[in-house]
Amino acid sequence: MKWDNIQEFPCSVARALSIVGDRWTLLILRDSFMGTKRFDKFQKQIGLSRHRLTDRLNKLVEHEILRKTPYQEKPVRYEYKLTRKGVELYPVLMTLAKWGDKWMDGGDGPPMEYLHTQCKHKMSVDICCSECGETINPKEVIPQFGPGLKAYSERVKALKS
Amino acid sequence: MKWDNIQEFPCSVARALSIVGDRWTLLILRDSFMGTKRFDKFQKQIGLSRHRLTDRLNKLVEHEILRKTPYQEKPVRYEYKLTRKGVELYPVLMTLAKWGDKWMDGGDGPPMEYLHTQCKHKMSVDICCSECGETINPKEVIPQFGPGLKAYSERVKALKS
Numbered sequence: 001m002k003w004d005n006i007q008e009f010p011c012s013v014a015r016a017l018s019i020v021g022d023r024w025t026l027l028i029l030r031d032s033f034m035g036t037k038r039f040d041k042f043q044k045q046i047g048l049s050r051h052r053l054t055d056r057l058n059k060l061v062e063h064e065i066l067r068k069t070p071y072q073e074k075p076v077r078y079e080y081k082l083t084r085k086g087v088e089l090y091p092v093l094m095t096l097a098k099w100g101d102k103w104m105d106g107g108d109g110p111p112m113e114y115l116h117t118q119c120k121h122k123m124s125v126d127i128c129c130s131e132c133g134e135t136i137n138p139k140e141v142i143p144q145f146g147p148g149l150k151a152y153s154e155r156v157k158a159l160k161s
Numbered sequence: 162m163k164w165d166n167i168q169e170f171p172c173s174v175a176r177a178l179s180i181v182g183d184r185w186t187l188l189i190l191r192d193s194f195m196g197t198k199r200f201d202k203f204q205k206q207i208g209l210s211r212h213r214l215t216d217r218l219n220k221l222v223e224h225e226i227l228r229k230t231p232y233q234e235k236p237v238r239y240e241y242k243l244t245r246k247g248v249e250l251y252p253v254l255m256t257l258a259k260w261g262d263k264w265m266d267g268g269d270g271p272p273m274e275y276l277h278t279q280c281k282h283k284m285s286v287d288i289c290c291s292e293c294g295e296t297i298n299p300k301e302v303i304p305q306f307g308p309g310l311k312a313y314s315e316r317v318k319a320l321k322s
Contacts, residue, residue, distance in 0.1 A: 011191070011272055012257070012260075012262045012271060012272060013187065013188070013257050013258050014184075015261040016257045016260050017187055017188065019265075022182075022184070023175075023178040023179075027174070085264050087299060088260055091252075091260075091286070091287075092253065094297070095256050095288070096174050100175075104180075105173070105309050108308060108312035108313065109307055111310040111313065112304050113304070113306075114303070116290045116292060116293065116297070117303060118290070119290060123291045123293075125288040125289065125291065125297060126252075126289050126291050127252040127255060127288060128288070128289040129284045130285045130287050131280050131282035131284045132277065132279060133289075134277075136252075136286060138194065138248060140277060140279050141255075141276070141278070142278060143274070143275055144273065145273065146271040146272050146273050147270035148262075148267075148269040148270045148272035149272040149273065
């Protein structure tokens with residue numbers, strides 16, 4: 001499997017990783033969720049070279065995860081804001097953070113805590129069933145082939161015949 | 162920032178990514194959750210070279226995300242099973258899958274679907290508040306400095322003085 005053609009592969013995890021499966025990219029998105037918008041601030045916080053940061057930001061813009069808009073005219077300067085598609089990566093970042101908080105805090109407790117304004121408690125995220133709302137236990141979830149796999153198999157068959 | 166010392170950095174997302182922020186690693190974990198345990202099967206499914214796959218599996222064993230146990234004596238052969246720490250990465254994989262299903266299905270629908278045995282519905286995962294159980298809207302979550310950041314700042318200050 002090559003990453004260049006992974007978007008063709010019938011797996012949503014692999015497809016998602018073909019865009020965001022790079023740790024620098026995920027750190028950029030983390031900073032976006034914390035409110036960072038400008039190139040220099042991303043660079044200062046992440047410590048990535050200008051070249052590599054440009055590369056990652058361009059890819060995120062190309063895939064419509066960040067939107068690049070000018071905030072200044074002379075000289076022109078841009079800022080990067082999360083699109084709807086980008087905002088929907090929030091659960092990925094929050095579940096990574098929760099795992100890091102639990103397994104990699106070095107005994108110090110979490111570096112960041114999260115206040116839920118609706119219930120006023122410090123919270124972490126659980127994953128819940130979209131249908132019944134119950135917290136998910138991995139043992140209670142059965143993966144099944146979906147329509148995307150059928151369509152893929154038929155395309156492969158057509159190519160071979 | 163270098164990945165070699167990122168575990169020292171006071172950010173749970175960065176710390177988590179220092180271990181699982183590699184797309185091959187996340188694909189290995191995806192296959193673990195689908196029941197794959199043996200080297201040859203991982204290799205067949207992911208298409209990674211033996212050298213690279215060994216490297217990733219060893220790292221996951223070293224960090225106690227997978228446990229390596231012999232399943233055969235002569236010649237000795239091993240299988241790799243998720244530990245508790247590994248199982249708790251399930252939300253990361255499921256939120257990635259959901260995002261890929263929505264934004265990268267190419268119009269074919271999801272390659273895999275998930276049946277929740279508790280409510281008998283096809284489901285996807287939402288993230289919910291650990292305290293009140295409500296579905297999370299990113300705008301309703303306020304990040305705040307936690308004890309891990311304070312401890313880190315104090316260590317840095319002590320090193321400088």
